[in-house]
Amino acid sequence: MVERQASDPPGTTTEGIEPTVQTDPILSLQSRVGQEWPAIHEAHRRALETDGRLDKVLAGLPSTDAAIVVFGSLARREWTHSSDIDWTLLIDGQADPEHxxxxxxxxxxxxxxxxxxxxxxxxxxxMTFSHDLVQKIGGREDTNENTTRRVLLIQESRAFGKPDAYTRTLKHIFSRYLKDDRGLRFGSLPSKVPRVLINDIIRYWRTVTVDFVDKQRGQAGHGWGLRNAKLRMSRKLIYATGMLTCFSCDMLISEEARQDLLKNHSTVGMEEHLLWFIHKTPLEILATFLVEREIKKETAMKLFSSYNAFLALLDDGDKRDRLKNLSLDEISTDTVFGEVRSIARTFQDGLTALFFYDDDKLRDLTIFYGVF
Incomplete structure (x- = not known):
């Protein structure tokens, strides 16, 4: 088995820093269900290697008012064959021609x-400016691009170099989400889930699914197979774990933070919880809930075995290229895409069991906050 390293907190770099001693939720889950997922661990290992390369390549570039932030497979620790780097220069300061x-x-x-x-x-x-991410939550000026950058900053990002701008921006974003949520702060509901935040995550997911069809039409089907596979798996994963992150504010938060919200209407404790919780990768968030809530082993195996198969498929250069070049006319008969369909159905079955059948509390929160 490939040795794993627990994810670093937001804004940390790997160069010259010893990894924090943490319990890896994926290893805990493996031990619980008696399975190993080699493709997941190999992708994690390669991501850490790539981190080291980037630390050296980007050394000396960022300043205290800017941070280099990466997203996608590298931030999720899912680095496979032909993975690329989605990055932005996040600026949290005055406009400067040097940026x-x-x-x-x-x-x-x-x-x-x-x-x-x-x-x-x-x-x-x-470049991405923090002002837009923090101040333009909702409304006409909150474009698809702005929503995408903000939600992915929360769900799958990692900063290189000086993390000051990155950390400040995340704090301000969570402050906006929570302090503007009057139902959360002053409502009488016993459950305390940040509704504005979860609605933004749901909105992003729905936008992604609709935009998928637009890309299919606008690009004449080019790359459809690979995009479809990612939509069914990695995009759906961050949607599911985005909801779990919000539910963690009710199900996994400290009693001190809960009481501070109930008695003082203060969201500081919840903001700190979220800043800590999102240092986990999406797969680690999923594993955390599966372990902490003692979800059925069958569900855990469906979720992680299918995701392991998905990463193994992406790491196969021939299969990845086949998906990338697959025409719409070949979908029904192509064996590689048939493999994707089978993997995705198993993953969907696992998500359905997790959110609606295996845990009464999770089911109730999903129906109340995620459906209506």
């Missing part, structure tokens, strides 16, 4: 190191 030059240096260094550029959407590979 553009800094972003160009980041792009140049990554290219010189042989990393593939971000996708063609334009969301990554340039």
């Amino acid at each position: 553009l030059g800094l972003a160009q240096k980041v792009a140049g260094r990554l290219e010189s190191e042989g990393f593939p550029p971000p996708g063609r959407s334009g969301i990554f590979g340039s």
Whole structure:
């Protein structure tokens, strides 16, 4: 079995820092169900190796008002064959003409190191300003691009270099979500789930699924198979674990933070809980709930065995290329896409059992906050 290292807290780097001693929830889950997931561990190991390369490549670039932030498979610790780096220069300070030059240096260094550029959407590979992420939550100015950057910053991101701007931005985002949520702070409901935050995560997921169809049409089906596989698995994973992160504010939060909210209407404890909780990768969040709530072993095996198979498939260069080049006319007969369908159905069965059947509390929160 490949040795794992627990994920670092938000804003930390790996260079010169000893890993924090933590209980790895995925290893705990493995021990509980009696299975191993080698593709998950190998992807994690490769991500840590890539972190080390990036630490050296990007050394000396960020400043106290800017941070280089990566998203996607690297941030999720799911680095496989042909993974690319989705990155942005996150700026939390006054506008400075030098910021553009800094972003160009980041792009140049990554290219010189042989990393593939971000996708063609334009969301990554340039600058992002914290003001938009914090101040434009909802409303006409909260564009798809802005929502995507904000939600992914919460759910699958990692900073390189000086983390000051990254950490400040996350704190301000959570402060906005929670302090503006009057139902959370002053409502009489016994459950305390941040509704504004979970609604934004749900909105993002629905937007992704609709945009998938738009890309299918606009790009004449090019890359459809690979995008479909990711939508069914990695995109659905961060949606599910985004909801679990919100539910953790009711199910896994400290009693001190809960009482501070109930008695003083203060969200500080919940903000700190969220900042701590999101240092976990999506798979670690999923494993945490499976272990802490003692979810059925069958459900845990469905979820992690299928995701292990998904990462193994992406790491197979021939299969990945087949999905990338698959035409819409070949979908019904293609064996590789048939494999994707089978994996995705098992994963969906596991999610359905987790959210609706195996845990009464989780089912009730899902129906109340996630459906109506």
